[in-house]
Amino acid sequence: MDAHPDTLTQLARPHRKAVLVALLWITIGSGILFGFLNAFRGYLPLSLLEWGMALYSAFLLFAVRRTRHLERWILAYILPFFTAMMAAVATPEASVTVFGWVLLIPLVGHLLLGRRLGMVVTLCFLAVATAIFLYKFRGDTAVMDIRSVANMVILTACITVFSHVYEVSRERSEIQLLKMAQTDFLTGLPNRSRIKVFFERERSRAGREQQPLSLLIVDLDHFKQVNDRFGHEAGDRALVFFADLLKHRLRATDLAGRLGGEEFGIILVNTATNTAIQVAEDLRQALADADLRHDGQLIPLTMSIGVAELGVDGQSLQDLLAVADQRLYQAKDQGRNQVVPPLAGQPRAPSGQTVSGPEQIL
Incomplete structure (x- = not known):
């Protein structure tokens, strides 16, 4: 960095x-x-x-x-x-x-x-x-x-x-x-502190240049079962594997970081909701198709993703995290291994207000 x-x-x-x-x-x-x-x-x-x-x-x-x-x-x-x-x-x-x-x-x-x-x-x-x-x-x-x-x-x-x-x-x-x-010691990805700094800088740039900015919240599905079945060493290896996948499949201008546990945040620069959904689907499919093995055993990994866009879903990082988190849990409730984008007619977070979700991220 x-x-x-x-x-x-x-x-x-x-x-x-x-x-x-x-x-x-x-x-x-x-x-x-x-x-x-x-x-x-x-x-x-x-x-x-x-x-x-x-x-x-x-x-x-x-x-x-x-x-x-x-x-x-x-x-x-x-x-x-x-x-x-x-x-x-x-x-x-x-x-x-x-x-x-x-x-x-x-x-x-x-x-x-x-x-x-x-x-x-x-x-x-x-x-x-x-x-x-x-x-x-x-x-x-x-x-x-x-x-x-x-x-x-x-x-x-x-x-x-x-x-x-x-x-x-x-x-x-x-x-x-x-x-x-500002770096997560296990995955080498930026942590919450770095995500916040990056977001504030890119939000200012997006405002000056009138460019879109999107946020993804990613959660690995059934990760507790991975730890319970294969051991915590395998769980750590899965987190590092997923972090490497993010590093290789995202643009250099974007930022992927670890929010905590098996939850990750991705900031997509100059990216509106439709493109963010495509990126999220590509990541989801890439992980589902990945061949991760530990001690000769295949570790199945999938993820659920919530999508939010600056201006559409709020003006602050707190706004976007809350909205994307709400959609992430909706993906969990609907069976996991899917992307939940904004729905037509779905309430948006007014400027300066936070949409309440199942969990406050920051």
Whole structure:
């Protein structure tokens, strides 16, 4: 499972917000301190720059507390902060030690912006800082000593590389943890959590593009008898077998997941009810014709399926699950091994309401 970029952004948001708040407090404190120090030395323009950045950071600190647009405020901090840093090192009064602040650029950039945008912003501002450094100290033989320059270049490169590697490693770890949290351990299919995330994303897309979206609820028939007759190992093997069948017979754009036990949910993207019924029938027939054996014994498997469509049967995942579940139990009552689609004149779930079924799924 490849994590969606929006999902990665959501995962990183608390981490980045904490870093931003800490940096804002540091910027406020250091801005006030260095503002007074520069004012005492007579460097009024530099003092005003420091105080202005401290005041701006105080405003940002208030703004980011409850914002839903953290990424925008991060850019609103980083770009002026780095620009003010460039202005500070470019002033005639700035000594070579002031360039030590430039080492914060790769660290702050990656922590707040991630590995891609963080690297772009880092390289841009490091290039500006390098140009300013060469222009200011081009005639100073002590500062431009090859060993001193080499040390600064290597140190800056190390911090940049380490920051980037850290972000790459953090992203991979979060993706792996997210995959584990959203995957059923037995079948390898998405679990309820992943189904919900996928549905919300595809519902938004279906609304934007005016495309249909359908849901199937599948339940393996007489599965308790499979466990009782052949053993739980055979039951687990049957679940894995059915999961593999779903993986091979559905499109890459669709999603099949395990709701629990022998019950599965399937989200069919860009699929209206009529096509969803055909897909359900194909799956039902494929399982009925399958040759699953355990210890030389044939394990017969069939399934019952309920079908629901977004907009027709409700607007939320809860709506569709309830309606499809109701039709699933109707299939059970009618003898199993069948698909129950919407019937002409059958009541529908109004928008925002849930049709009650024999069982609440989520």
